[in-house]
Amino acid sequence: MNRLREQIxxxxxxxxxxxxxxxxxxxxxxxxxGRDGAPQLSLNVLxxxxxSMSTPPPGSYREAVSRAAPAVVxxxxxxxxxxxxxxxxxxxxxxxxxNSNLRQDRSTAPLGSGVIISNQGHILTNHHxxxxxxxxxxxxxxxxxxxxxxxxxxxxxxxxxxxxxLPNLPVIPIAQSPSQIGDSVLxxxxxxxxGQSVTKGILxxxxxxxxxxxxxxxxxxxxxxxxGNSGGALTNxxxxxxGINSAIFSRGGGSQGIxxxxxxxxxxxxxxxxxxxxxxxxxxxGIEVEALSDELGKTxxxxxGLVITTVYRDSPAQIAGMLPGDVLAAIDGRPVTNGxxxxxxxxxxxxxxxxxxxxxxxxxxxxLNVEIGVRPQAQ
Numbered sequence: 001m002n003r004l005r006e007q008i009x010x011x012x013x014x015x016x017x018x019x020x021x022x023x024x025x026x027x028x029x030x031x032x033x034g035r036d037g038a039p040q041l042s043l044n045v046l047x048x049x050x051x052s053m054s055t056p057p058p059g060s061y062r063e064a065v066s067r068a069a070p071a072v073v074x075x076x077x078x079x080x081x082x083x084x085x086x087x088x089x090x091x092x093x094x095x096x097x098x099n100s101n102l103r104q105d106r107s108t109a110p111l112g113s114g115v116i117i118s119n120q121g122h123i124l125t126n127h128h129x130x131x132x133x134x135x136x137x138x139x140x141x142x143x144x145x146x147x148x149x150x151x152x153x154x155x156x157x158x159x160x161x162x163x164x165x166l167p168n169l170p171v172i173p174i175a176q177s178p179s180q181i182g183d184s185v186l187x188x189x190x191x192x193x194x195g196q197s198v199t200k201g202i203l204x205x206x207x208x209x210x211x212x213x214x215x216x217x218x219x220x221x222x223x224x225x226x227x228g229n230s231g232g233a234l235t236n237x238x239x240x241x242x243g244i245n246s247a248i249f250s251r252g253g254g255s256q257g258i259x260x261x262x263x264x265x266x267x268x269x270x271x272x273x274x275x276x277x278x279x280x281x282x283x284x285x286g287i288e289v290e291a292l293s294d295e296l297g298k299t300x301x302x303x304x305g306l307v308i309t310t311v312y313r314d315s316p317a318q319i320a321g322m323l324p325g326d327v328l329a330a331i332d333g334r335p336v337t338n339g340x341x342x343x344x345x346x347x348x349x350x351x352x353x354x355x356x357x358x359x360x361x362x363x364x365x366x367x368l369n370v371e372i373g374v375r376p377q378a379q
Contacts, residue, residue, distance in 0.1 A: 061186060065198050067239030070141050070170035071116040072232055074190040075125060075148075075162075076108040077133035108137055110193030113232030114162060115241060116171050117271065123162040124267055125231030126246055127153045130160050138164050141196055152274035155378045156214035158246055159262065159270045172233060174264060175240035179203050179219075187223040187245055187259065189232025199224040201257075209340070210260055212247050214378070215347070218260040219243045225259035234261040243267070283349035284375035285357075286315020289339050292327060300360050304337050305329045308359075320370035322359060329365070330358035347375060 056062040112129035116122070123138065130136050136148040148162040179185065180203065187199045201223030208218040221234060225248050234243035243261030273280045288310035297303055305327045311318050322328075328336050332355045336342045349355065351374040359366050 061184075061198075061200065061237060064186060064235060064237050064239035065188070068172050068186070068233055068235045068241070069188050069196060069198065071172035072141065072188045072196060073114045073116060073123060074139040074193075074196065075111045075114050075129055075133075075231060076137040076139060077111055077130075078108060078135045078137070110190055110228055111136075112228055112230040113189035113245070114138065115231070115233045115244065116169055117174075117268075119169060119171055121164040121166065121169055122151065122271065122275070123148065123164065124244055124271055125160050125162060126244065127155050127158045127160045129231045130162070131155075136162060138162065140166070140170075152278055154270050154274065154280045157216075157262065157266065157270050157280070158213045159244070159267055161271050161274045172235075173238075173240045174268070175236055175238075175242045179236050179242050181205060184237050185221050185223055185242065186235045186237070186239075187221065187225050187229060187232065187261075188235065189225070189229035189245055191224075191226035191228040193228055201259075204258075206263075208260060210247065210249070212260070215266075215344075217263055217266055218246070219263055221259050221261060222257040223259060224257075229259075279377055281351065282347040282375040283351060283353070284316065284373040285346045285370070286312035286317045286373065287322065287328075289328065289342070291339070296327070300327060300363060302327070302329060302360065304335055305360065306336055306339055306342060316370050316373040317357075320357065320368040321366075322357065322368060322370075323361065325361070326366075327360040328357060329360055332356055333358075346372065 111133055112125060114123040114125035114129075117124050130150070131153070136150065137145060138148045139145045144166055146164040146166050148164050151161040151163050153160040183203045185201055185203050187201070188196065191197055201221045203219060204222050205220040206217075208220045209216050210218055219234065219242065223234070225245050229245045230247070232245045233241055234245050236242050241264050243263050244267050245259065245261045247260045249258035249260075270280055287308050289306035290309050292302070292305045292307055296307065297305070308317075308322060308324055308326045308328060311322050311324055328342065330336055331342060331345050334345070349372045351372055353372045355370055355372065357368045357370055359368060
């Protein structure tokens, strides 16, 4: 280790000496040119009317950033309580920044980003950003810091709500109309813990299913999203929030042009339920299913449906009389085409709501009346 330090010191000295010498020469040149009779350079500058920067130049997103960025926060935790095997410390790139001189405050470690949604200090972020943090610290763009209170979290949508108490908080505006594929978007967050950064891309797709959470409806973008951007803002070119940056598809850990954000509509619905109930309330049936095979479908004379593999004890499905081996053909008269659609149809129902399940049992069609229950909270 001592030998390595000596080598680094030697390299630094060989760089520093010429740099100092070069600085001295540059200073003497400037001093000489400033004397009377010294050659004067004639520089080409635009007229003041043409070079005013008070109006953003064409293609600039300055106004959008100034509107949105103050409401995007950095989220940290205390390194004193951070486990040695925490994912943050297992990533070589993040560990490099944590140990570098870029971070003057060695008592905290960056986790991700968040977005201030209300004047009351409510912050939306990802569940995975704060799930394992013993203490959640929020840092605003203006340098203010506060310890955040955990209001609630929803692992099944990977969203969490925090709250801080500070005066005159900046609040991000919410887009009132959906962005379209091909629209320009901005991703704002704290990648790798280096500080707030802005990247630009386009909205590549909507309705993406990435297999990262139970309930997904991702916006896809090619704006650069990296570790640390999670929980940050995806905005339109007006600086209005359209999504919460959540994940990337990457083979090497960095951005490869495929990033995912949770749409604002879903995020705000989850946030409102957490504020109202302390958790997200979803409908529950109490079954496990698998796809209908072609052979069984031909035997039953149906093309679509789901085979019931498990019926939970004392669940709404068991109370209604559903049995393992039944084929779920329709919910409330709507044909069942796949497991995801059926799950969303059930979870969107309010607990206590009554519906009819159409099942096939040994080639006999049955209509079962069921009262929707409350989906157990995910841990």
